[in-house]
Amino acid sequence: MSRTVQCAKLQRELPGMPYKPFENELGQRIYDTISLEAWKMWIEHSKMIVNEYRLDLTSKKAHEILQTQCEQYFFGEGAAVPPDYVPPAQK
Numbered sequence: 067m068s069r070t071v072q073c074a075k076l077q078r079e080l081p082g083m084p085y086k087p088f089e090n091e092l093g094q095r096i097y098d099t100i101s102l103e104a105w106k107m108w109i110e111h112s113k114m115i116v117n118e119y120r121l122d123l124t125s126k127k128a129h130e131i132l133q134t135q136c137e138q139y140f141f142g143e144g145a146a147v148p149p150d151y152v153p154p155a156q157k
Contacts, residue, residue, distance in 0.1 A: 073101035075140050080104075092137055100140055108139055 071082035080101035086093040087105070096105070115121070115135050121128035 071099055071101055073104050074099040075104035075107070076101055088133065090133075092133060096136075096140060104140070108136060111139060112136070 068081045068084070070079050072078070073080050080103055083097050083100060083102055083105055086097040088096070112132060112135070115132065116123065116128075119131065121131060123129070
């Protein structure tokens with residue numbers, strides 16, 4: 067049986083992350099309060115950030131930028147998705 071969380075992003079109870087995405091306080095916070103569905107949305111959003119900023123994922127600075135953007139995505143002002151949000155259809 068998978069664990070559930072009250073997702074801070076999607077504002078409903080959903081299956082939680084099966085692992086901590088980062089070994090720090092942010093990773094624990096995501097594990098405790100973000101659903102797997104919201105994490106998948108972040109992965110898609112992060113691809114855009116990597117491309118827009120032309121981040122070199124082998125650099126420490128790129129990882130710092132991504133973690134900052136991740137925290138803003140999930141916990142920043144206005145971060146929660148409106149209750150009537152419907153994700154785009156998967157191809």
